[in-house]
């Protein structure tokens with residue numbers, strides 16, 4: 571074993587060392603410093619017997635890229651190490667990863683407890699797919715008295731509890747250890763979407779969570795150029811998920827995107843430090859601005875989840891949300907930005923601002939938006955890697971025109 575292999579694989583290796591080397595070392599011919607892209611659909615064998623041995627798992631190897639690929643496997647192994655799980659399987663998108671977990675765990679009649687503040691795409695999946703399959707989703711407010719509310723909602727049919735912290739886009743915070751404890755007590759599978767925090771800021775498996783899901787499209791890739799998703803969990807769970815939900819449904823990650831994610835992960839710790847610092851500066855600025863009604867950033871002492879975030883995160887993340895007077899002010903503010911771009915997604919090198927109401931419900935009045943649970947006054951900012959002063963200056967400029 572080579573010296574660098576020891577360093578990255580040993581339990582004492584730091585996050586950065588694992589992010590740079592983990593999962594990639596000593597497994598590719600000629601020891602390349604960058605993992606090769608195995609841009610191949612299928613793999614060939616020296617004999618029929620050899621193929622059979624690979625299929626049975628008696629010989630190391632790959633058969634077909636929909637089921638596994640060396641570049642993809644290196645990415646999965648790095649994610650396993652970074653999240654502190656036992657195993658990982660990747661998918662073609664965050665939604666493919668999330669839907670795979672729900673479809674694997676649920677059968678008709680089962681119930682899910684879910685935080686009410688989660689990514690809109692996950693809510694649509696619940697409404698459009700899970701309900702059709704006869705599963706019921708019961709929402710739980712992130713700031714409810716969870717110790718009381720969760721036990722009161724558990725029935726014989728409840729199978730899993732799902733949550734996001736920090737959540738998209740409200741940045742609500744939920745106590746991870748509390749959820750893990752309640753899930754164990756009531757024999758529920760606990761599933762967290764860890765996209766906003768990344769394993770650099772928060773490692774839910776260490777707090778007892780069963781299953782971690784990511785949209786790798788965001789901070790893991792970090793450059794806005796690839797779509798993908800991952801699930802990190804126990805060996806037992808992943809060994810069922812891979813054949814059932816990857817092989818059968820077929821939403822596999824491409825080797826090229828896996829390579830982009832491997833590259834993204836090498837700088838995750840450095841980028842997240844910068845994102846956190848810039849988001850802190852942006853939040854402080856917005857909190858002091860007369861035209862801003864509310865700032866939602868877990869790093870602010872005024873945030874309802876601040877103390878829990880401080881306990882379970884090593885930084886408060888790169889996302890900041892704010893509320894202005896009304897939808898019209900939000901549109902004007904977004905349109906006045908010059909450096910910050912308008913767009914969905916997050917975690918990229920460039921700052922992105924989103925007014926969810928006007929992008930997804932352009933024809934609805936503020937009142938109609940509220941009726942369907944969309945806050946017309948909310949803007950979400952994914953702070954990028956530009957100089958914090960330049961981002962703040964852009965926000966100041968646009969706010970001044972309101």
Ligand SMILES: Cc1ncc(COP(=O)(O)O)c(C=O)c1O
Nearest residue numbers: 663664665689738765785787798
């Ligand atoms: C928190 C969260 N989870 C999951 C997803 C879905 O990921 P993807 O777009 O990669 O399918 C998103 C997308 O924005 C998200 O923000």
